Amino acid sequence: MADYVLEVKNVDKVYGHGETEVYALRNLSFSVKRGEFMLIVGSSGSGKSTLLNMIGLLDRPTHGKIIIDGVDTSELNDNQLSTFRNSKLGFIFQFSNLLSDLTVLENVTLPRKIQGTVHNSSEEAKTLLKTVGLETQMNKFANQISGGQAQRVAITRALINKPSVVLADEPTGNLDSISAETTVQLLKSLNRKLYQTFIIVTHDRHQFGDVDKVVTIKDGRILKEEVEAKMQ
Numbered sequence: 001m002a003d004y005v006l007e008v009k010n011v012d013k014v015y016g017h018g019e020t021e022v023y024a025l026r027n028l029s030f031s032v033k034r035g036e037f038m039l040i041v042g043s044s045g046s047g048k049s050t051l052l053n054m055i056g057l058l059d060r061p062t063h064g065k066i067i068i069d070g071v072d073t074s075e076l077n078d079n080q081l082s083t084f085r086n087s088k089l090g091f092i093f094q095f096s097n098l099l100s101d102l103t104v105l106e107n108v109t110l111p112r113k114i115q116g117t118v119h120n121s122s123e124e125a126k127t128l129l130k131t132v133g134l135e136t137q138m139n140k141f142a143n144q145i146s147g148g149q150a151q152r153v154a155i156t157r158a159l160i161n162k163p164s165v166v167l168a169d170e171p172t173g174n175l176d177s178i179s180a181e182t183t184v185q186l187l188k189s190l191n192r193k194l195y196q197t198f199i200i201v202t203h204d205r206h207q208f209g210d211v212d213k214v215v216t217i218k219d220g221r222i223l224k225e226e227v228e229a230k231m232q
C-alpha cells in the first residue's frame with residue numbers, strides 16, 4: 001500500500017493560448033497521507049477550484065502528475081480515468097445537488113446503481129445514514145428536508161463507494177452558521193471513524209479548527225504548507 005494516498009507532482013494548469021493564456025497552477029507539489037484531514041485555502045482566483053478539479057480527475061493538468069493510491073493517473077485513458085474516479089474519490093459540493101424526485105435513501109444509493117454494484121447498497125446506505133443522524137429521514141423526498149440535512153445526505157452519498165479520498169468544495173458555503181458547525185463536526189468525526197482522507201477547499205479555515213494539514217495557495221503556487229495546523 002502506498003505511503004501517500006495522494007501525490008501532486010509538479011502540476012501546472014494553463015487555460016487559454018497566447019495572449020489569453022492563464023497559469024491557474026504553477027509547479028505545484030504536495031503529498032497527503034491516508035486518513036489525513038486537509039484544507040486548501042486561498043483568496044478568490046488563487047487556483048483552489050482548479051486544484052480540486054485536478055485532484056478530482058475532472059480535468060487533466062497541463063504538466064505534472066496526480067498519483068492516487070500509487071496509481072499515476074496521467075497514464076490512464078479517459079474511460080479508465082472515470083472508472084478510477086468513481087471507485088477512489090467521493091465529492092461534496094457547496095450545494096447538495098440531490099435529486100428531488102428521489103428519496104434520501106435512493107439519493108445515497110445512486111452512485112452504487114450507476115456503478116452497477118447494487119448488492120447490499122441499501123443496507124450500507126442505511127447504516128451510513130444512521131451514522132450521520134438521518135435514520136428518521138430516509139424515506140422522505142430530497143425536497144422535504146432542510147438545507148443542513150440535505151448536505152448530510154450529500155456527505156453520505158460521497159462516502160457510499162468507500163472512496164480513498166473525499167473532496168469537498170466549500171461544503172459549508174451555503175449553510176447558516178449552526179448547520180455549518182454541525183457539518184464541520186460531522187466531517188471531522190467521519191474522518192476519524194472511517195479513516196478516509198478528506199481534502200476540503202474553504203474560504204474559512206477557522207471554522208474547521210485544528211486539522212492535519214493546511215495548504216495555502218496564492219497565484220497558483222503554494223504560499224505555505226502547515227502540518228498539524230492549529231487554529232490561529
Ligand SMILES: Nc1ncnc2c1ncn2[C@@H]1O[C@H](COP(=O)(O)OP(=O)(O)OP(=O)(O)O)[C@@H](O)[C@H]1O
Nearest residue numbers: 015016022024042043044045046047048049050051
Ligand atoms: N476555464 C477557465 N478558463 C480560463 N481561466 C480560468 C478558467 N478557470 C479558472 N480560470 C482562471 O484560473 C485562475 C484560478 O481560478 P480558480 O477558479 O481555480 O480560483 P479559486 O481560488 O477557486 O477562486 P474562487 O475562490 O473565487 O472560486 C483564475 O485566474 C481564473 O480566472
